[in-house]
Amino acid sequence: MVTTLDKEGIIEVLRSIPDPEIPVINIDELGILRDVILTGDHVEVVITPTYSGCPAMTQIESDIRAKLHEHGIDNIVVRMTYQPAWTTDWMSEEAKEKLRKYGISPPGRMHNAIVPLVVDSVVCPHCGSFQTAVVSEFGSTACKALYQCQDCKEPFDYFKSI
């Protein structure tokens, strides 16, 4: 290995990888990147899927390999973990603000509670109105639902709390 990067350095490099479907936030901000483990001869990157069937995981794995390769790291093990289950609570307030500016209403706090069996009340990311209605529980990707604002009439994506 020709790299001189330590764990923090590698995490910093990986932070330059955007989520393939929501490019305004990176894989660390989204909570997909769980850990980086340096052993004698290789770097292990631990990732978790947002949803069980997230089709972007293969893309993310190959992005991780390509990015580390640019920094002289070739001996890479990417390990997928399901536990603990991904939660939108891992997203920072800063990341949520980025989503809002991008036009996606960010998820509310779960506090480890179970997902309720009723529809969430959601704020319009365009005008801040609470007068919004769900159009569809499933949006363009598994992690989003489709809403419409009753005040400014704009349709928007809501990043579901889970």
Added chain:
Amino acid sequence: MTKQEALGKYLLRLADTNLILGQRLAEWCGTGPFLEEDLAMTNISLDLFGTAEALLKYACEVEGKGRTADELTFRRPEREFTNILLVEQPNVDFGATILRQLFVDAFDYYHYSELSKSSDPIIAGVAAKASKETTYHLRHSESWVIRLGDGTEESHQRMQNALNELWRFTDEQFEMNEVDAMLIEERIAVDLAPIKAKWLEKVIPVLSEATLQIPENTFMQRGGREGKHSEHFGFLLAEMHYIPRAYPDATW
């Protein structure tokens, strides 16, 4: 049967039910009644495939013969699949699809919540994740069953036809055999009797709000656990297996 063999069978059974329902829902891709529901069907399908894949990978590990999740998916013959019969039933129309989904979602909702306490950490992890996703599935199917059942004359009739057809496949979800007995003792699997009680408590009021009548004196169908499938299953597999059989060992 060793504990290891029981675990292998158990994992396959859970995986297959997810896999086959995922395949059925994927048939709606591009043919949904409107765009949002097309997306919903395929998103739910992806969740089911993801759960199936995680369970199949673990099943391969437990089996220890070096097979992969793809091999189990694409190279097993019909009699080796142990999914419940309900999930292989044809989509028919959106109403029948969504009613079948309600039956499975309500089961998954209570089942995964219990299974997330499994003494097997991998099963517990997969179940905890699936449990959260299932809540969204159940919200979706429940509201549609009520809207369509208590909807127009046409939608009501279609939902009632679907219920008359599908009710006989619901009891198989709660069937237990020596695999369950062995794994319940190890606190790996969960007892399905209390799950059935909760399922009925959830589903009956939804059907009643949807103004639908549960058919009486239904003879409950079974056989999936032993790989005995309905006549629809061969056609489903033929489609699912077509590409890998036409181009063996092709890779992306």
